[in-house]
Amino acid sequence: MNSSIRLISSGFQFIDKNWGGIYRGGSYLIVGPRKSGRTLLGLKFASESAKSGEVCLYFTNMRPKDLMIQAASLNFDIQEYMNQNLIIVVRVAPPNDVYDQPNADFMLIDYFKDILTVVDQYNPNRIVFDELTPYIGFRNPNILRDTFLDTLEVIEERDITSLFIVGEPATQKAEILVNTVADYVTAKIKLKKSSTKFENQFHGGTIFISPNVGHTEGEFTFQYRIEPLNGVTVVEHKKETPAISETAAPTIQRPVINKTVSPTPVSSPEIFNNVYNYSDFLLILNNQIALYKSTGQKFTLLSFKLDPAAQVKGIISLGELQNAIKLSMERKDKICFYENAILVLIVRSSPESVRNLITRMMENLPSADETYLLTVKNFIQVIETEASDNVNDAQSLTASILPLDTVNLSKYVPLTQFTG
Numbered sequence: 001m002n003s004s005i006r007l008i009s010s011g012f013q014f015i016d017k018n019w020g021g022i023y024r025g026g027s028y029l030i031v032g033p034r035k036s037g038r039t040l041l042g043l044k045f046a047s048e049s050a051k052s053g054e055v056c057l058y059f060t061n062m063r064p065k066d067l068m069i070q071a072a073s074l075n076f077d078i079q080e081y082m083n084q085n086l087i088i089v090v091r092v093a094p095p096n097d098v099y100d101q102p103n104a105d106f107m108l109i110d111y112f113k114d115i116l117t118v119v120d121q122y123n124p125n126r127i128v129f130d131e132l133t134p135y136i137g138f139r140n141p142n143i144l145r146d147t148f149l150d151t152l153e154v155i156e157e158r159d160i161t162s163l164f165i166v167g168e169p170a171t172q173k174a175e176i177l178v179n180t181v182a183d184y185v186t187a188k189i190k191l192k193k194s195s196t197k198f199e200n201q202f203h204g205g206t207i208f209i210s211p212n213v214g215h216t217e218g219e220f221t222f223q224y225r226i227e228p229l230n231g232v233t234v235v236e237h238k239k240e241t242p243a244i245s246e247t248a249a250p251t252i253q254r255p256v257i258n259k260t261v262s263p264t265p266v267s268s269p270e271i272f273n274n275v276y277n278y279s280d281f282l283l284i285l286n287n288q289i290a291l292y293k294s295t296g297q298k299f300t301l302l303s304f305k306l307d308p309a310a311q312v313k314g315i316i317s318l319g320e321l322q323n324a325i326k327l328s329m330e331r332k333d334k335i336c337f338y339e340n341a342i343l344v345l346i347v348r349s350s351p352e353s354v355r356n357l358i359t360r361m362m363e364n365l366p367s368a369d370e371t372y373l374l375t376v377k378n379f380i381q382v383i384e385t386e387a388s389d390n391v392n393d394a395q396s397l398t399a400s401i402l403p404l405d406t407v408n409l410s411k412y413v414p415l416t417q418f419t420g
Contacts (some may be wrong), residue, residue, distance in 0.1 A: 002317040005214075008161065012041065014207065014222050014234045015189075019215045020185070020288035025159040027152055027212070032191030034166040036205065037224070040231040041189070042130040043071050043078070048186040050081040057118065058089050063401050064283045075229045082283075086291035088122050091280055105143045111135050112151045119155065119411025121332060121347065127155065127162040136166065141180045148181055160216070187211040190392045191224075198230060202227055204235070274334050275326065281336035281343060285394035287345055292387040300349035301385045302357070302359075303401045305412055309381035320366055321380065327362035341402060354384055358418050379413035402409070 007021035015022060022028060039105050042058075050054035061065055067089065071078035081087040098107045112135070119127065138144035155162050164185070169175035180189045187210060194205035203223030211219065223235040235373045276284065288299045304325065318340065325342055326335055338342040346353045362373055367371050391397050401408055 009048055011044045011050070011182075012232075014220070014224075015209060018115055018220050019209070019211075019217055021160060023214055024161055025156045025416075026186035027156065027162045027164070028187050028189060029185040030163065030189045030191065031166045031168060031182065032372070033193050035203070036191040036193040037226050037232040038165045038191060039070055039130055040226065042128045042163060042165055042189075043074055043076060044231055045126065046073075046078075046087055046128050047074065047076045047081075047206055049126040050084075050086040053086070055085070055122065056085055056087050056126040057122050057124035059092050059115070059127070059129040060089065061092055061094060061120075061134075064089065064280055068173075070185065073228065074231045080284060080380060081137065082287065083290060085287065085294050088124065088291075090118055090281065091276070091283075093375060096134070099137060105138045105140055108135060108138055109143070110229075112147050115330060116154050119160065121159075125159075126162060129162070129164045131165040131167060133167040136177050136181055138177065141176055144177060145180050145184070149184055152184065179216060183212065186213055187215055189216050207232075207234075274329065274331065276334055276336050278336055278338050280343070281338075282335060282394040282398070284334055285345060285397065288345065289387070289391055289393060289397070292391075298387045300347050300387070301351060301397065301401075302344040302346070303383045303385075303412075304344070305340060305381050305409075307379040307381070308340075309366040310376070315372075315379060316366060316376050323359050324364040324366075325357075327364045328357055338402060343398070349386070355418060358382075377415045380415040382415055382418060383412050 007019075008024050008029075009016055010022040030038050030041055038063075045370070046056040046058050058067075062070070063256050065351070068078055072339070077088075078087060082089060095108065095111055098104050098111075101107060115129070136144055138147075152162075166178055166181065169178045174375045188208075190208040190210070191210070192206045193203070197203055202225035204223065207222045209220050209222075224232050225235055227233050285301070288297075291297050294298060302406060304321065306316070306318050306321050309319065322337055322342055325344060329335060329344065332347050334345040334347070336345075346357065365373065367373070385397065386399065401411065
């Protein structure tokens with residue numbers, strides 16, 4: 001930790017009232033079945049962060065509109081805080097193609113490394129990962145333990161308070177993996193969903209809060225229900241262990257573990273699928289615009305178009321060009337296929353960023369023959385748009401390059417202008 005340990009508000013009344021809050025830089029785990037209120041708690045945690053003027057990085061596999069609807073059910077206008085760059089939504093793709101690979105565990109390690117890459121990019125005060133379940137399916141629990149601890153150590157060293165959400169384990173193997181993660185967080189919040197409604201109206205169940213380190217007030221159990229606009233509310237609570245007084249908040253220390261596995265990095269697919277549909281791409285682009293206006297961090301938006309004659313003549317197809325660009329991008333950058341255009345967002349651009357991307361793209365085209373490359377350049381055109389104070393939102397920015405009508409087509413320049 002870079003500063004002294006102190007308690008901050010979690011946004012959860014049942015925690016703030018009984019524990020006095022959560023530890024700055026601590027890590028917390030929510031475990032529960034579907035529709036038990038897990039995402040509502042994650043949004044409440046993010047809301048508390050934003051209302052305190054802190055930046056929250058929110059990882060989710062939900063569609064942006066669905067996330068906004070969930071937030072609205074808490075009377076929480078998440079879009080307002082996204083526009084202020086206080087909540088950064090990062091949509092992630094589950095690693096469904098990993099588990100059949102013989103080196104699946106090593107590939108999952110790269111997923112956790114990419115979490116840290118995104119954290120490094122945005123430098124948030126809090127993190128919500130809803131949900132982590134698909135990323136902890138390691139075959140070897142020891143590798144999961146080491147990987148998760150390595151991730152926590154980096155996050156906690158930056159005083160970032162984290163909330164991870166996982167599903168209720170359905171098998172013995174899954175329970176071992178969830179327990180592996182649960183053993184090393186600061187505290188665990190478990191939701192046990194009831195099969196009946198409270199007062200024949202509200203869904204809910206029992207919630208348990210259990211500390212691993214600190215929070216010496218003890219473990220608590222509450223009855224909770226999910227109410228419109230209020231989310232997860234406590235009905236009543238029962239204290240499980242007597243309170244232990246203390247004069248100062250304890251230092252959070254991790255157990256020392258001798259790692260049994262030293263995995264060798266291997267090539268793996270992207271942890272975050274950086275191909276987005278148009279609506280998601282606009283959401284990310286709005287985040288970048290807000291980030292530029294608040295911090296000055298530059299970005300570049302590229303739009304590629306392929307002359308239809310290239311496909312007619314059999315020189316290159318639109319799919320081949322899309323694939324060449326996708327293979328040439330860095331993990332942090334984003335891509336969107338919209339009609340016949342290919343949109344690329346370089347989130348941390350420099351004078352060399354565009355030229356380097358195009359150079360790599362040329363190397364990933366179907367042929368490396370010099371005559372072919374000279375020919376194909378004549379059929380590819382580009383628009384480059386850099387961050388500026390005149391850009392207000394993603395819709396107005398993309399309107400200057402899309403759709404591919406006569407006016408916008410006139411703004412594209414030949415690829416040769418970038419490559420010579």
